[in-house]
Amino acid sequence: MAKRIQFSRNGGPEVLDVQEFTPQDPGAGELQVENKAIGINYIDTYVRSGLYPAPLPSGLGTEAAGVVVKTGPGVSGFKPGDRVVYAQSALGAYSSLHNVAAEKVAQLPAAISFEQAAASFLKGLTVHYLLRQTYEIQPDETFLFHAASGGVGLIACQWAKALGAHLIGTVGSEEKAQRAKQAGAWATINYRQQNVAQRLAELTDNKKVRVVYDSVGKDTWEASLDCLQPRGLMVSFGNSSGPVTGVNLAILNQKGSLYVTRPSLNGYITRHDELVAASNELFSLIASGAIKVDVPENQKFALSDVQKAHTALESRATQGSCLLIP
Template structure:
């Protein structure tokens, strides 16, 4: 019987356990995928901990993987058995040898891209696509701030920004992470352990500040992010790595320059097959052409049954690039 990872209560990584299960037949608009590589994302820790609780417990975990279609629902026409595919908007349960996914949430994975590359970049790549191309369309030579630039999403953003001809200022937590972000395409970096973020942005922009800040850190960087924005600038808060932003006094947006704030997610931007194809085609072309080079360190590839170890490493902040589970 196939194996998947489940948790029956919220908590730390140790609540995750491998269990055998019987996959149900795919519904008429679903496909069943034999996963070959599974993406691990920080949002998975939010689901496990209860910050983003699942509909019920026990629950599976994960929403991203790449693999081969082994069964097709009777109403599916654009995908067939044997297709190489990747997905990032599946129901919870992608930490599994086999998973059923809505066919419209599955993209055909080009032959030039490996399963590991697909699973390591799809959710993060779609995220960078909607952030830099849709939430605020970054223009050539534009200077902007992106927090956690050496993380999985951040490194893709550095590469994508360089491809767009834009100047990404990335915040990082160490000199080593600064090197990684710069090598990936960041224009400048700010080490938040040693430097004042807002003061550095002011200096790097000759006092003009930036039109947009992308912030996945949350609580710890909220005030600094607002202080980096130009008048009527846009604060894009898309994650809570340090905890959620709560108790916001809207008056602060007025005081700091009639600012805008948005709290986007992938599900607000990729809502149908056409939007998925637009985003995935751009992402895949950048990967296939070598503009985006997924980083998957060997020590961040884990057997599926070692999900606990994977989550402990992820939450230690010692990872770089992407992490994978391999069934």
């Protein structure tokens, strides 16, 4: 028997239950992966709460690293025993065994541990599409990135430094500011103590920035727009404070003929070759040490402690990535 997390109603962490189940053999084009480490991502809380609806009862999670134990009909390029990682599976990665479409799986280099991979794959692929595709950050470019001490933010700080760019990160405490700076942030803004748009203007000699990356949503929407140069780009890629709704498009005109996009990873990685290209760039940065992925011991949770894990994530008490260990 294997174990997995399921929920039968939407709500808080208390709706998550551990269940035993008999795994089915992988279907055509699928791999069965024995998960060694499972990534916990903020988007999982959106699915659990019902902000992103899923048919109930439902599994949870889309990211993990582990070992292939079986291959389904028609699979090529993978075999039992391969070390692999995935981040775009069907819901159900919070599980000791998970069947995953092979096109969503990447080979994991020996230099990268299962925990490093599960802690960084979805977040790293997200940073890749944000900084390399949605808007291509250039050397010496200054830009704003909200939640710079979060899992995505810390990878973004390191990736920006590797690109020779100047990331200004918003944070909620001095401790988080120090963590972002250690990761490579050029400057930080404490949104609890400082006016974000005003402080950013000071940091940029009133030039502001060409692009803002915002995963917070409702609470930072207008402040983000106020940080942009004329014809600048607002990249809204998350809703940790709630979704941005009821947008008056005229505000984009009033604040400088601005652009706004609401991208997602699934819009940028649609084929296996795109996944391989993005993961190769991410893995090369991790292997070289340019991006370090360290998960604190108190942010590693047993599968049976999933409720504690979600509570910690939503409390904003965590820094960087959290993991479930089956």
